[in-house]
Every structure is written in structure tokens, then in C-alpha cells.
Amino acid sequence: MALRVQKYGGTSVADIQRISRVADRVIKAHEAGDQMVVVLSAMAGVTDKLISLARQAAITPDKRELDVLLATGEQTTAALMAILLKSRGYKARSFLGFQAGIHTDQTPGKARILDIDAQKVKKALDQGHICVVAGFQGADNNGDITTLGRGGSDTSAVAIAASLKADVCEIFTDVDGVYTTDPRICAKARKIDRISYEEMLEMAVLGAKVLQIRSVDFAKKYNIPLHVRSSFNEEDGTMVVNESADMESAVVSGITCDMNETRITLKRVPDQPGISAKIFGPLADAEIMVDMIIQNTRTGGETDLTFTVTKDDFDRALQISEAVAKEVGAEEVLSAKDIAKVSVIGLGMKSHSGVAATMFKALAEENINIRLISTSEIRISCVILAKYAELAVRALHAAFGLDGDN
Amino acid sequence: MALRVQKYGGTSVADIQRISRVADRVIKAHEAGDQMVVVLSAMAGVTDKLISLARQAAITPDKRELDVLLATGEQTTAALMAILLKSRGYKARSFLGFQAGIHTDQTPGKARILDIDAQKVKKALDQGHICVVAGFQGADNNGDITTLGRGGSDTSAVAIAASLKADVCEIFTDVDGVYTTDPRICAKARKIDRISYEEMLEMAVLGAKVLQIRSVDFAKKYNIPLHVRSSFNEEDGTMVVNESADMESAVVSGITCDMNETRITLKRVPDQPGISAKIFGPLADAEIMVDMIIQNTRTGGETDLTFTVTKDDFDRALQISEAVAKEVGAEEVLSAKDIAKVSVIGLGMKSHSGVAATMFKALAEENINIRLISTSEIRISCVILAKYAELAVRALHAAFGLDGDN
Numbered sequence: 001m002a003l004r005v006q007k008y009g010g011t012s013v014a015d016i017q018r019i020s021r022v023a024d025r026v027i028k029a030h031e032a033g034d035q036m037v038v039v040l041s042a043m044a045g046v047t048d049k050l051i052s053l054a055r056q057a058a059i060t061p062d063k064r065e066l067d068v069l070l071a072t073g074e075q076t077t078a079a080l081m082a083i084l085l086k087s088r089g090y091k092a093r094s095f096l097g098f099q100a101g102i103h104t105d106q107t108p109g110k111a112r113i114l115d116i117d118a119q120k121v122k123k124a125l126d127q128g129h130i131c132v133v134a135g136f137q138g139a140d141n142n143g144d145i146t147t148l149g150r151g152g153s154d155t156s157a158v159a160i161a162a163s164l165k166a167d168v169c170e171i172f173t174d175v176d177g178v179y180t181t182d183p184r185i186c187a188k189a190r191k192i193d194r195i196s197y198e199e200m201l202e203m204a205v206l207g208a209k210v211l212q213i214r215s216v217d218f219a220k221k222y223n224i225p226l227h228v229r230s231s232f233n234e235e236d237g238t239m240v241v242n243e244s245a246d247m248e249s250a251v252v253s254g255i256t257c258d259m260n261e262t263r264i265t266l267k268r269v270p271d272q273p274g275i276s277a278k279i280f281g282p283l284a285d286a287e288i289m290v291d292m293i294i295q296n297t298r299t300g301g302e303t304d305l306t307f308t309v310t311k312d313d314f315d316r317a318l319q320i321s322e323a324v325a326k327e328v329g330a331e332e333v334l335s336a337k338d339i340a341k342v343s344v345i346g347l348g349m350k351s352h353s354g355v356a357a358t359m360f361k362a363l364a365e366e367n368i369n370i371r372l373i374s375t376s377e378i379r380i381s382c383v384i385l386a387k388y389a390e391l392a393v394r395a396l397h398a399a400f401g402l403d404g405d406n
Numbered sequence: 407m408a409l410r411v412q413k414y415g416g417t418s419v420a421d422i423q424r425i426s427r428v429a430d431r432v433i434k435a436h437e438a439g440d441q442m443v444v445v446l447s448a449m450a451g452v453t454d455k456l457i458s459l460a461r462q463a464a465i466t467p468d469k470r471e472l473d474v475l476l477a478t479g480e481q482t483t484a485a486l487m488a489i490l491l492k493s494r495g496y497k498a499r500s501f502l503g504f505q506a507g508i509h510t511d512q513t514p515g516k517a518r519i520l521d522i523d524a525q526k527v528k529k530a531l532d533q534g535h536i537c538v539v540a541g542f543q544g545a546d547n548n549g550d551i552t553t554l555g556r557g558g559s560d561t562s563a564v565a566i567a568a569s570l571k572a573d574v575c576e577i578f579t580d581v582d583g584v585y586t587t588d589p590r591i592c593a594k595a596r597k598i599d600r601i602s603y604e605e606m607l608e609m610a611v612l613g614a615k616v617l618q619i620r621s622v623d624f625a626k627k628y629n630i631p632l633h634v635r636s637s638f639n640e641e642d643g644t645m646v647v648n649e650s651a652d653m654e655s656a657v658v659s660g661i662t663c664d665m666n667e668t669r670i671t672l673k674r675v676p677d678q679p680g681i682s683a684k685i686f687g688p689l690a691d692a693e694i695m696v697d698m699i700i701q702n703t704r705t706g707g708e709t710d711l712t713f714t715v716t717k718d719d720f721d722r723a724l725q726i727s728e729a730v731a732k733e734v735g736a737e738e739v740l741s742a743k744d745i746a747k748v749s750v751i752g753l754g755m756k757s758h759s760g761v762a763a764t765m766f767k768a769l770a771e772e773n774i775n776i777r778l779i780s781t782s783e784i785r786i787s788c789v790i791l792a793k794y795a796e797l798a799v800r801a802l803h804a805a806f807g808l809d810g811d812n
Binding site for chain 1: 422425426456459460462463464465466467468470471472474475477478481482484485486488489490492493498499500502504505549550551
């Protein structure tokens with residue numbers, strides 16, 4: 001008998017028929033003797049519909065109240081699923097975020113889980129209930145409803161799995177698992193059977209979008225095996241687990257491509273102590289997330305400073321940069337929105353040299369110019385012109401031996 | 407400075423434009439210096455839509471889970487109103503039922519309020535917030551979401567008003583107030599300016615449907631003046647208040663008509679002790695509410711026993727009655743669905759004789775045969791054939807001097 005937490009995304013619960021199919025799957029596992037916790041997202045499209053309703057009421061809806069509104073989406077799905085399971089003769093019980101003991105900080109719209117007291121869920125499980133939890137939501141110290149941000153149901157599921165010491169947390173979605181790269185870009189992309197938390201984190205950050213990043217963080221922290229799989233078939237998907245010896249054979253596990261970045265360069269900035277703080281302080285104050293930062297020292301006590309921000313933040317970041325440039329005496333501000341960031345990710349990089357060389361060579365052979373480079377322990381990213389993005393992904397996929405037979 | 411609780415029904419908040427108009431009204435009172443609590447129903451049609459969704463999931467949806475589902479309706483309106491008020495620059499805050507401290511028993515679908523701790527609302531008011539409360543909902547001892555039944559938002563509003571010792575509880579609806587009778591039946595119906603809780607209770611029970619009955623009970627118990635008025639104009643509506651000396655001048659305040667009753671008669675029942683229990687015990691066990699009970703003793707130790715139940719309960723009640731009739735040896739069971747109950751209601755009845763005589767005479771003059779009669783301290787009801795209902799209402803309205811000039 002295992003304790004399984006299953007999370008189903010919006011497309012898997014888009015209507016009563018699909019909710020019913022999810023119920024079939026849950027019942028099957030329950031009948032096989034497993035204790036089942038089901039975490040649900042809002043029905044596909046509902047969250048967007050609620051946001052549009054809020055925008056009819058106010059151009060910038062108050063964040064606390066928007067959370068109260070959005071939380072109804074998952075509440076609806078959880079209640080419907082419990083109704084369905086009970087009508088089929090099973091003991092079932094819905095839990096809203098706060099009822100499942102999900103306690104968050106007070107950051108509406110992107111609250112962080114502080115702790116979980118899933119005792120009520122545990123008790124219901126022990127009484128033979130199938131527990132249905134509304135994902136994406138929690139409550140703060142004041143008892144105010146909060147939401148965990150897009151993809152937050154993943155984090156709800158992993159957090160509950162951690163609290164209950166579940167054997168596995170299954171993330172059901174509309175794809176078969178995590179792929180070596182985006183199959184829409186590269187026909188030879190293959191499903192990955194096992195991947196480490198670290199690699200998954202890099203994949204998620206860089207745009208694979210299968211899992212909310214924080215859910216992977218959480219799973220890693222509490223060592224909860226994640227199984228990312230399709231709700232439309234019975235195939236195994238991708239296991240996201242602790243780094244293990246057999247994984248290291250693959251040097252590179254996946255290639256990602258992020259089209260959402262923009263580049264801003266301050267040219268000929270006086271190279272003085274404190275100059276970076278003068279530039280990045282105001283950006284941080286404006287809550288603009290800076291991704292890559294690259295500084296090239298020029299001769300003559302000047303430097304070029306380049307950084308990337310998301311497309312959403314571009315206009316504000318550019319405005320701030322131009323003001324700062326004037327203040328510190330930079331020559332000019334250059335910017336580009338037509339860029340892409342391609343990355344290769346793999347635990348094996350730690351022990352294998354030559355990954356960077358292979359990457360640069362593969363891009364050079366396609367005549368793709370690299371604008372910026374950044375690296376982490378298990379990732380190398382290159383910024384290139386957006387128009388070369390797909391070509392670059394396919395070239396790297398082949399160069400690192402990831403191409404499948406299909 | 408007054409503390410006002412305002413409740414708006416579904417048609418008053420049917421879309422963002424109407425919610426915005428409600429906000430105008432609330433803001434106006436707030437600007438005038440009043441402390442404002444706004445209790446909202448779900449947008450018109452939403453509750454029905456949710457019920458139909460639940461019925462797609464199960465023929466008889468589980469009641470606990472249905473409450474979780476239905477509660478999203480009021481949650482949505484409350485959040486939207488708070489978003490709107492805040493976007494206009496006012497301090498506002500939404501409260502779900504449990505956040506407003508509405509504590510109920512554990513009867514899903516028609517929970518009763520056990521007590522209210524509106525301290526959070528009080529505190530927010532004192533900080534200058536407009537408080538927006540999701541009507542219709544509360545939470546029980548387990549922290550489970552409950553709902554208060556159709557019209558439950560009225561009761562939410564009155565209960566909060568009682569807890570906050572509000573100066574007035576205003577019930578905004580789509581009619582101008584309480585009328586002497588249904589204006590759709592009698593063109594000469596007039597709006598009543600003041601009516602006692604007792605009369606309003608009789609009016610509500612008998613089908614005036616302006617206020618949930620329990621809300622009037624609550625208001626009476628805590629002596630909260632109710633103001634029933636239209637959300638579509640600024641006119642005063644009907645004040646529902648404690649019985650006072652000046653009210654007694656009107657002998658009859660209103661005429662009601664209930665088309666939802668059916669009649670069942672057991673003929674020639676042996677007139678023995680305990681026979682009533684044998685008949686009404688099984689009906690009570692089946693949770694069938696019996697309204698009128700009339701027993702006519704015949705000669706020869708037999709009696710005819712007649713009672714009325716709602717149309718919804720008719721089939722089950724008839725089935726039970728036929729089984730019991732066989733058991734106790736009654737001659738036959740007669741029934742009728744084409745009946746109406748017309749009633750005259752007035753505090754003045756207590757001190758004036760002749761009301762019954764006037765009523766019977768008015769019906770007789772129209773050749774309307776009375777099938778059953780029942781009375782309370784401030785009400786006389788006659789069951790007649792349904793086809794005479796409108797005629798009877800108009801005749802009684804005129805006979806008791808209620809006709810207006812319009």
C-alpha cells in the first residue's frame with residue numbers, strides 16, 4: 001500500500017467528462033489499495049476568465065481580492081470531483097487550501113508556503129477517504145486566502161506529499177513527460193525517463209514549463225520523487241529524483257530555449273567601485289528580475305555592462321537604464337528584443353570537460369553568432385538572435401547525441 | 407454616523423455594470439460618514455448554473471460538497487466588489503462567511519447560524535474599510551463550508567447586523583418593498599411603509615418571497631430594523647420593525663396567495679386515540695412538511711382528516727397516505743393539486759372582531775367555495791380552487807380597504 005499524491009492540471013479537468021476520467025484513474029489506484037490524495041487545478045480557461053472579469057472591474061485589480069476571486073476556480077473543481085467520487089460510492093472529501101493546512105506568507109498572487117499541517121487530510125485518509133485538495137491556494141496568518149502563482153498547484157501537491165511523507169507525487173499534465181527539448185521545435189526530441197531535481201530546476205527555469213519551479217525545489221528539499229506523466233494515457237512519464245550514479249552517464253540531458261528575454265547594454269560605463277549597485281539597485285527597487293549579467297572590461301577605465309530581463313519588464317528596465325546611464329556618464333544604452341537564450345543542461349557537465357567547446361562548435365557550424373554566454377554548474381546558456389533559435393536547438397540536440405529514432 | 411448593513415440580491419449584482427452601480431450607492435453612504443457593511447448574493451443565474459454543473463457530475467450531488475461548490479458564487483461577487491471599491495480609491499476588504507465569523511450547525515444546504523463573531527469585520531470598519539461579506543455561507547465546527555439555503559444572504563446580513571449592533575439592515579432587491587399583495591395579481595396593490603416582524607413572518611411564509619423567513623426571525627429576536635427596498639431607485643421601501651401603537655390602526659396589512667400547496671384527505675378514518683400519530687409519524691419520518699391539518703368529526707366514530715403539503719412533496723405524501731389508509735382502515739384517500747391558499751394578515755386582527763366574517767363574505771360574493779380554513783393569531787387562511795386565486799386576492803384586497811389609487 002502506497003500513499004500517492006496526484007496532481008491534475010487544467011486541461012485534465014476541463015469538463016465533467018474529463019473530471020470523470022480522472023476519477024476513473026483515482027478509483028483504480030484506490031481500489032488497488034493505495035491511499036489517494038488528488039490535487040486539482042481550475043478547469044482549463046477558468047482562471048483566465050476570472051482574471052478578465054476582475055479586469056472589467058478594475059484596470060489593476062487589487063491583489064488580495066484577486067486571490068479571493070481566483071481561488072474559486074480550484075474550489076469548483078475540488079467540489080465537483082468529490083461529488084463525482086461520492087456518487088460512485090466512494091468515501092471522498094474536498095479540502096480547500098486552508099482546510100488542507102497550507103499556510104503561506106502574505107504575498108498575494110505569488111504566496112510562498114511557510115508550512116503545512118496536513119493532519120486533517122491524514123485523518124481523512126486513515127478513515128478511508130479519497131482526499132481531494134484545491135490546488136494553487138492557501139491562507140496566511142490572518143486567515144486571508146492567498147494563491148501560489150501560475151502552476152502553483154504543482155507546489156500544493158508536492159508540499160502536501162512532503163507533509164504526508166507520500167511515496168510519490170504524480171504530476172499529470174497534457175504531455176507525456178519531460179523531453180530532451182521542445183518537440184514542437186525539434187522532431188527528434190525524446191522523452192526523458194529519469195532526471196535529477198537539479199537538471200529539472202534548470203529545465204524549468206529555462207522554459208520547459210512542465211512544472212512550477214518551486215515545486216521542484218520543494219520536492220528536492222524533502223526528497224519526494226516526482227512523476228511527470230500524461231493524464232490521457234497509462235504510459236510512464238519522467239521520474240524527477242535525486243541525483244544518482246547511473247544518471248551521470250549522460251553528459252547533457254536536455255536543451256532549452258527561452259524566447260522571453262531581452263537585452264540591455266550600457267556602453268562605456270566608468271569602471272568604478274559601486275557602479276553596479278547604482279545600476280542594479282533601481283532595477284531591484286522596481287522589482288525587475290535581472291537574469292544574465294555580463295561585464296566586459298574595456299581599456300581606459302571603462303566597461304560595457306549587459307544584462308537581460310523578460311519582455312514584460314523591458315520597457316521599465318530600459319527607462320530606468322537610460323536615467324542611470326545619464327547619471328553615471330555612460331556613453332549610450334543599446335537594447336534588443338529579438339534575442340533567444342538556448343541552453344544545454346546536464347549533471348554530467350560537472351565531470352566532463354568539452355561541453356562548452358561542443359556547444360560553441362555546433363553553433364559556429366550553423367553560422368550562428370553568440371552574443372552573450374553564461375554558465376552554471378550544470379548549464380551553459382548562449383544568447384543568440386531569435387531567428388536562429390529553432391536551428392540552434394536542433395543543432396545542439398544532434399551535437400549532444402540526444403536525437404531519438406522517431 | 408450610522409452603522410449600516412446593506413444586502414444586495416443576485417439581480418442587483420448580475421454583472422460588472424450593476425456591481426458598479428451598487429458600489430456607487432455604497433460609496434455615497436460611506437462618503438456621508440456611515441460605516442458600511444455590504445452583504446452580497448451570487449450574480450443572478452450563477453447558483454443555478456453551479457447546481458446544473460453538480461448535477462452533471464451526480465444525479466444527487468453530495469450536500470457537503472455542493473455547499474463547497476455553491477459558496478464560490480458569493481465569493482466571486484464579494485471579491486469583485488472589493489476590487490471595484492479599491493480601484494476607486496476606497497479602503498475595502500472582502501470577507502468570506504467563515505472570515506466574517508458566521509458559525510453554523512452542520513446541516514449542509516440549509517445550515518442554521520449558531521453564533522457570529524464579527525470582530526474582524528468590526529476591526530476593519532474601525533480602520534475605515536468598507537466591508538464586503540459573501541452572503542449565504544458560513545462554516546461549521548469542523549471548519550467545513552456550509553450554506554444557509556435559498557435567500558440565505560438575507561439571514562447573513564441580519565445576523566451580521568445583529569452582531570455589530572447595526573442601526574439598520576437594508577435589504578436591496580428588485581422590487582420597491584413589501585406590497586399589500588402581489589402586484590402581478592392585483593393592480594391596486596400598494597407598497598406598505600411599515601410592517602411588524604410578526605406580519606412580515608406571516609407574509610414571508612405565505613409566499614411573499616421578499617425576505618428569507620429566518621432573516622425576519624433573526625431581526626425580530628435582536629430588534630434590528632429591516633429596510634426592504636429597491637436597488638434600482640432611491641425611494642424608501644418598507645420598514646420591518648417592532649410592533650408599535652400606530653400600526654394597529656390597520657386591521658389587515660396584506661393578502662397573500664400560495665399556489666404551491668396540495669391537499670390530501672383520508673376519508674372515514676376510525677376516530678381512535680393515536681390515529682393522528684399513525685398518519686403523521688411516517689410523513690415526518692420522510693421529512694415532509696405538513697402545513698394545514700383539519701379534522702372533521704363525523705357521526706359514528708369516524709373522522710375525515712385533511713392536510714396540505716407542497717407540490718414537491720405531493721407524490722411521496724400520497725404514497726405514504728395510501729399505505730397508512732389501508733393500515734388504519736380508512737375508506738379512501740382523496741387528493742387535489744389544483745388548490746390555492748389565500749390569506750389575510752394583520753396585527754389588528756388581535757383586537758378587531760369580524761375579520762373572518764368579512765373574509766368569508768367577500769369570497770362568497772364572488773361565489774368562491776372555501777375548502778379548508780386555518781387561523782393563527784394574526785392570519786386567516788382559506789384553501790380554494792386554484793382557478794379562483796386571483797379573483798379571491800382582488801376581492802379580499804378591496805374588502806379590507808387596501809386598494810390604492812393607482
